[in-house]
Amino acid sequence: MSKANTIPARDTAAHRNFWTILKELDWRRYVIYIGFVVVFLFFAVLLRDQGFMSPQNLLNIFRQTATITVIAVGMTYVISCAEIDLSVGSVAGLSSVCTAMALSQWGLVPGILAGLAVGLVVGSINGALVSLLGIPSFLVTLGMLGIAVGVAQWITASAPQPILNDTFNMIFGSGDFGPVPGLVVWSAIFVAIGAVVLNRTKFGRQVLATGGNRNAAEFTGINTKRIKFQVLLISGMVASVAGMLYAGRLQSGRFQWGSGDELSAIAAVILGGTSLFGGFGSIMGTLFGALLIGLINNGLILAGLDSSQQQVVRGAIIILAVALARKK
């Protein structure tokens, strides 16, 4: 044994036993799974006669949650990098109308490209303003929220843009892959890529480092400005895909699609245990956060609550969950 062991070894491996592991367990990171199971069981018992447990209903929950899940995956990157993106909902709306308009004019591929271009442009502007000019992302994306939805309403003169291209509708949301709804496949793909990139790639690690301690990241040789730019770009791109999923599922582009989704997505991310102050993010947690919100919405509808009551109960549950997840 070296003499350096005179440092109290309280926190080191050799001295860990079961109880200290239990005590050190970071509940914040697991509360979402516990909460999910508790709420699920609660509804399963309470609403057993309303068909809550029917495979059709369970698939419905997944389907209804899919776009929020996709947006929330991008949002997880933004929040764990200690930024925020409030523009995602209106980017989805703008992307849905641009896709619809380009689709009817020029066909399938230009339609998809037009949708993606919305995310590319808005995400780049957000990212550039935040990383190059140092404007807080809260303000940049709050402004962009208004701009994107305003543009969407303006260019369509508030009219819905129907999508008659069946291939597009099949791919983006209306179709099924065998027994599995396409929307579920889309959210599974985003979750899988999102989780692997965040946990297993240099980029993901650099996002967490930038969010956890920007100075440290900078001194370690990480270009934190670039990382901030990239997370906002990703978030914009992902939101534009979500907008196309709305367009495909509802077979039209409309400026209202996605409105208010930024709040649901942020709630899903925070419920999932991602730190609002940056430095820690969990894509799996985000998935379950989004599913929990979907579960609550579905359960409350089945329970016969009207939409005003739903909002109250949903708000209360979110506050409760975040309070439970709070660090001691």
Added chain:
Amino acid sequence: MNTADNVVEMRSISKGFNGVSVLKDVSFDVRKGEVHALAGGNGAGKSTLMKILQGVYQADAGEIVIGGKPATINSIQDAKAAGIGMVFQEFSLVPSLTVAQNIFLAAEPLGMGGFIDDRASVRRAKEVFAEMEVDVDPQAEVSRLGTAYWQLTEIAKALSQNAQVLIMDEPTASLARHESEALFELIDRLKQRGISIIYISHRMDEVYRLADRITILRDGARLLTEPLTAVTPEQIVEGIVGKKIEGQLAYRERDHVAHEGAPLLEVRGLNAGPRVRDVSFSLRPGEILGLAGLMGSGRTELARALFGIDRRESGEILIRGEKVNLNSPQQAIDAGVALIPEDRRAQGLVLDHSVRDNLLLPLLGQITRGPFLDSMKGKDLSSSLIKKFAVKVAHPNRPVRLLSGGNQQKVVIAKWLGTDPDILILDEPTAGVDIGTKSEILDMIRELASAGKAVIVISSEYPELLAVSDRVLVLKDGSVIRDIPRSDIADEEYLQLAVQGV
């Protein structure tokens, strides 16, 4: 001298900011396997010189030679590639990542398909710690570890990048005594492996314990570079502050302790949490009471209990013979108690606010006119405090963040003295400040006591404690084990034994 032994040579470095010259023709070299102390007062240019070596700044003139070859260091990456590693004074780790993830941040070992291989980084982190002969769990999340581990992680991070030269800036500032000793042993081992260390410290005992040579900077110029065997501590101190401050750290008899009448503060059987157990003592006007004890002996916790931060479970606190309830800092302030906390950056200052706003924060009640703040009164009051405590500040409207450590500490002290407290508690008042400012702060403490205030000083530095205290209370495991008048303490050794409980 054979220059081939030099791993780093900085030749005739000059640097200015906005036309103000900060470094003038400074040369500095480091030999293989040597500990080279770098000393100088606040603003002498130490940190600028080191930032040039790290690639944060570029020199205006002069050259850097590494391993005998001229090197261009224009970025932190260049410095790393050249084998320069830095152990930061203010730790620069990502708290939410694990030890191993921090060590290999931005240099992660990649496995199949280009994905990060966290198992490999844990394995390699273990190897680095094994070489360092220290016991740290690479999988622990950094935020859960104590500061000593943060530092070990930083050292491991530098070593994993093949650093040949480590820059350590006040590495013991936030360490307990035994942790510092462990660090010194680690430094000895690194030396044997041929790693050179640039050691920046204000603490003479550490410099003599570790360093082979010392370079002193003053006002941006090199004053001397000598082997430590060739200079005395007095010469070093004189070199740093530019004047003789002989006897500043010596105890001076003061004759102001009021032995008549009720004590100003009396504590009877105080219990508050596990680290304040059955504490009793009294304090008279004009008296300076030193609190000595190891890390975790309950010194800081006692101060927190007296200031109403930690809840009192039982026992009594009497001020001027009257029982008081100190259940919140506000009540403590109203009762005339002020606490100058240990971590001034986190607890004492709003760093981005101006010096003036910081000074006035506890004094807002004194500068109101009707329901509004009177900015003229505020200006006058803050200017008089700045003058009284000789805070070196370009303008009171400048953010306090820009001041040196010593001047920040003066702002914290001045801020609380503005409230004119009767009982003043100072927790590690001179941590991280240079010796010139240190003696000014100690003088300030003496003056306050002579003006009839009662002062409690908590310090891990025995010479400092012995320099000001009229009485020393020794704490161990939350209880008072000795209450020794200053006149009974022969020397530092005696106090050290008392603290160890011998």
